[in-house]
Amino acid sequence: MASSIPNTYRTGPDESGHFGIFGGRFVAETLMPLVLEVEAAYKAAKADPKFQDEFAYYLKHYVGRPSPLYYAERLTRHFGGAKLYFKRDELNHTGAHKINNCLGQALVAKRMGKTEIIAETGAGQHGVATATVCALFGMKCKVFMGAEDIERQQPNVERMRLLGAEVVPVTSGTSTLKDAMNEALRYWVAMAETHFYIIGTVAGPHPYPAMVRDFQSVIGTETREQMMEAEGRLPDSLIACIGGGSNAMGLFFPFLDDASVKMYGVEAAGLGLDTGKHAASLTGGRPGVLHGNRTYLLQNEDGQIIDAHSISAGLDYPGIGPEHSWLHETGRVSYVSATDEEALDSFKLCAQMEGIIPALEPSHALAYVAKLAPTLPADHLMVMNLCGRGDKDLAAVLKHLKARGKI
Amino acid sequence: MSATDSRITRRFAQLKAEGRGGLVTFITAGDPDPEVSAKILQGLPAAGADLIEIGMPFSDPMADGPAIQAASLRALKSGMSLAKTIALVRGFRASDSDTPIILMGYYNPIYIYGVDRFLADAKAAGVDGLIIVDLPPEEDVELCLPALKADIAFIRLATPTTDDKRLPTVLSNTSGFVYYVSFTGVTGTKSIDSQHVGQAVERLRRHTDLPIAVGFGIRTPEQAQAIASIADAAVVGSALVQVIESNIDEAGRALPGLVDAALGFVAALAGGVRNARSAA
Numbered sequence: 001m002a003s004s005i006p007n008t009y010r011t012g013p014d015e016s017g018h019f020g021i022f023g024g025r026f027v028a029e030t031l032m033p034l035v036l037e038v039e040a041a042y043k044a045a046k047a048d049p050k051f052q053d054e055f056a057y058y059l060k061h062y063v064g065r066p067s068p069l070y071y072a073e074r075l076t077r078h079f080g081g082a083k084l085y086f087k088r089d090e091l092n093h094t095g096a097h098k099i100n101n102c103l104g105q106a107l108v109a110k111r112m113g114k115t116e117i118i119a120e121t122g123a124g125q126h127g128v129a130t131a132t133v134c135a136l137f138g139m140k141c142k143v144f145m146g147a148e149d150i151e152r153q154q155p156n157v158e159r160m161r162l163l164g165a166e167v168v169p170v171t172s173g174t175s176t177l178k179d180a181m182n183e184a185l186r187y188w189v190a191m192a193e194t195h196f197y198i199i200g201t202v203a204g205p206h207p208y209p210a211m212v213r214d215f216q217s218v219i220g221t222e223t224r225e226q227m228m229e230a231e232g233r234l235p236d237s238l239i240a241c242i243g244g245g246s247n248a249m250g251l252f253f254p255f256l257d258d259a260s261v262k263m264y265g266v267e268a269a270g271l272g273l274d275t276g277k278h279a280a281s282l283t284g285g286r287p288g289v290l291h292g293n294r295t296y297l298l299q300n301e302d303g304q305i306i307d308a309h310s311i312s313a314g315l316d317y318p319g320i321g322p323e324h325s326w327l328h329e330t331g332r333v334s335y336v337s338a339t340d341e342e343a344l345d346s347f348k349l350c351a352q353m354e355g356i357i358p359a360l361e362p363s364h365a366l367a368y369v370a371k372l373a374p375t376l377p378a379d380h381l382m383v384m385n386l387c388g389r390g391d392k393d394l395a396a397v398l399k400h401l402k403a404r405g406k407i
Numbered sequence: 408m409s410a411t412d413s414r415i416t417r418r419f420a421q422l423k424a425e426g427r428g429g430l431v432t433f434i435t436a437g438d439p440d441p442e443v444s445a446k447i448l449q450g451l452p453a454a455g456a457d458l459i460e461i462g463m464p465f466s467d468p469m470a471d472g473p474a475i476q477a478a479s480l481r482a483l484k485s486g487m488s489l490a491k492t493i494a495l496v497r498g499f500r501a502s503d504s505d506t507p508i509i510l511m512g513y514y515n516p517i518y519i520y521g522v523d524r525f526l527a528d529a530k531a532a533g534v535d536g537l538i539i540v541d542l543p544p545e546e547d548v549e550l551c552l553p554a555l556k557a558d559i560a561f562i563r564l565a566t567p568t569t570d571d572k573r574l575p576t577v578l579s580n581t582s583g584f585v586y587y588v589s590f591t592g593v594t595g596t597k598s599i600d601s602q603h604v605g606q607a608v609e610r611l612r613r614h615t616d617l618p619i620a621v622g623f624g625i626r627t628p629e630q631a632q633a634i635a636s637i638a639d640a641a642v643v644g645s646a647l648v649q650v651i652e653s654n655i656d657e658a659g660r661a662l663p664g665l666v667d668a669a670l671g672f673v674a675a676l677a678g679g680v681r682n683a684r685s686a687a
Binding site: 016024025026027028029030031032033034172173178179182185186189190191192193288289290291292294297299301302303304305 | 464465466467468469470471472473476480483488489490513514515516517518519520540541542543544545546563564565566567568569570573577588590591592593596
């Protein structure tokens with residue numbers, strides 16, 4: 001029993017919210033009673049069949065699940081190796097996987113009797129999904145968004161406003177996602193007794209990393225069933241992009257104990273890992289404490305957080321979910337990266353080979369598929385999570401592609 | 408030196424003997440730059456600060472309002488680091504061996520510096536206590552327990568959301584004094600309500616014999632006076648930091664009158680607190 005390899009990777013976190021040394025509850029005392037309240041409410045909800053039925057009902061009839069597992073035949077031939085499947089979470093209502101989690105958390109908030117919701121957003125996808133579920137359940141919604149991101153993501157800002165949410169521009173710090181999260185936490189401290197905070201990724205204080213993972217696990221659970229149906233066996237590899245890491249956690253979690261399934265998390269390498277302008281927390285950072293949890297962070301030698309950079313606003317975050325840090329250190333999941341440039345090429349490739357315009361986030365995953373698939377045999381079954389659609393990125397991508405003479 | 412005979416306990420005993428509440432002042436280390444910040448620090452005891460909190464700058468101060476966020480960024484821009492903050496305390500101790508110094512901030516810079524190394528260096532420099540905003544009792548093994556072992560007080564924040572059921576958890580392993588946060592929110596964003604504070608202090612006293620300092624929202628000598636007559640000490644942070652902010656130029660450099668303005672403001676607060684003796 002002295003082995004360092006766990007018997008199972010699926011029992012975390014422990015009672016105090018830790019995955020190995022990662023995770024925890026590093027929040028101000030003002031928030032602790034509420035964090036404990038959320039933990040108790042989620043524990044009760046998780047064990048309540050009525051809650052699970054309600055969640056399943058909305059996933060099916062409102063979100064449109066299950067999302068298809070699609071055999072990407074032309075790309076498979078193009079890469080000339082592994083048989084590539086896309087998990088089509090870009091076909092969900094609101095166009096990304098984010099809605100799975102927002103729906104789950106809104107139902108928890110409803111159980112707790114909270115009617116006012118706050119959220120942070122970077123690219124605006126989580127903000128739109130939160131505003132959507134708030135409209136669905138008649139809740140008040142306030143979304144904190146970096147002033148710079150508001151500029152970059154106008155269509156999503158308009159969408160949130162149309163859905164009835166208030167978008168609060170954040171000008172503190174660097175005016176991006178991490179500052180939006182700081183500001184949401186500050187607001188939550190002031191309004192702790194009446195507000196529920198819907199965190200958009202598998203990060204934050206316990207129970208958020210586990211709760212968000214559980215809600216997103218529908219992705220992996222469906223993939224498992226669909227692959228059994230299509231091929232009669234489990235996939236050989238899973239690939240997903242990582243910002244905070246919620247779509248990846250959702251795809252990976254149901255497969256963690258299947259030793260034959262290899263997993264790859266693709267971080268954003270921005271302009272390149274050696275330029276310092278990237279968002280690859282695992283590859284280029286080290287463990288630290290921020291936003292309620294211990295995890296890998298981009299930081300300097302004094303423990304000050306460094307700005308992340310990625311062409312994709314959804315990956316532009318200097319941290320990563322604590323469970324990924326643990327899966328990285330245990331070696332269960334391989335974490336790799338793709339640059340802005342590689343993501344742009346894959347964005348175009350996917351549009352032209354499959355007629356699917358992916359978001360810039362999964363374009364990073366596809367960039368790694370492009371490297372890995374050709375090295376594998378034709379009977380290797382590979383699943384990539386196509387976690388969002390690219391409409392929101394069109395303007396930015398076209399500008400970049402034109403500037404490079406690629407379109 | 409044991410926990411019962413520390414600068415903090417001696418200072419509160421002395422305040423009790425004088426029959427008055429104390430004044431705790433907060434400045435951010437290195438704001439607006441290391442030299443000026445050292446000068447302000449040196450002058451604080453004579454201006455009337457009974458205890459001093461020094462903010463350790465952090466890039467992401469999640470529990471602070473705009474004033475202290477800006478101070479933190481100014482300090483980092485001027486090259487401040489945790490090592491330099493400890494050096495600042497060491498420099499202060501060369502001329503003052505009585506005024507308690509409490510470092511306040513967030514855990515990550517300490518975690519990266521290394522907990523054991525930090526505690527040893529802080530103790531050697533003359534640090535008496537720590538207030539680490541993002542370390543609730545649930546994370547006591549991280550820094551609180553090692554700090555107590557190193558004979559550095561770990562001062563906890565109690566807030567309006569800390570109910571009677573949770574208070575014992577918050578008070579366990581707390582030493583030095585208890586810091587009551589007067590409202591739910593970040594620093595410097597609301598005004599203090601002394602009636603609420605009176606009830607809260609009464610509630611806390613039923614749970615602890617430790618001195619109680621109250622902060623968040625104290626901006627004027629009158630408010631400091633009111634709070635110092637209810638609690639054992641009044642903490643002023645954002646208002647003092649704003650005096651510093653209003654005495655720098657556009658490039659963030661200190662204007663000639665900055666140190667005098669900051670210390671003058673502290674003297675006015677101290678005057679208020681000392682008036683609380685007759686009011687009490």
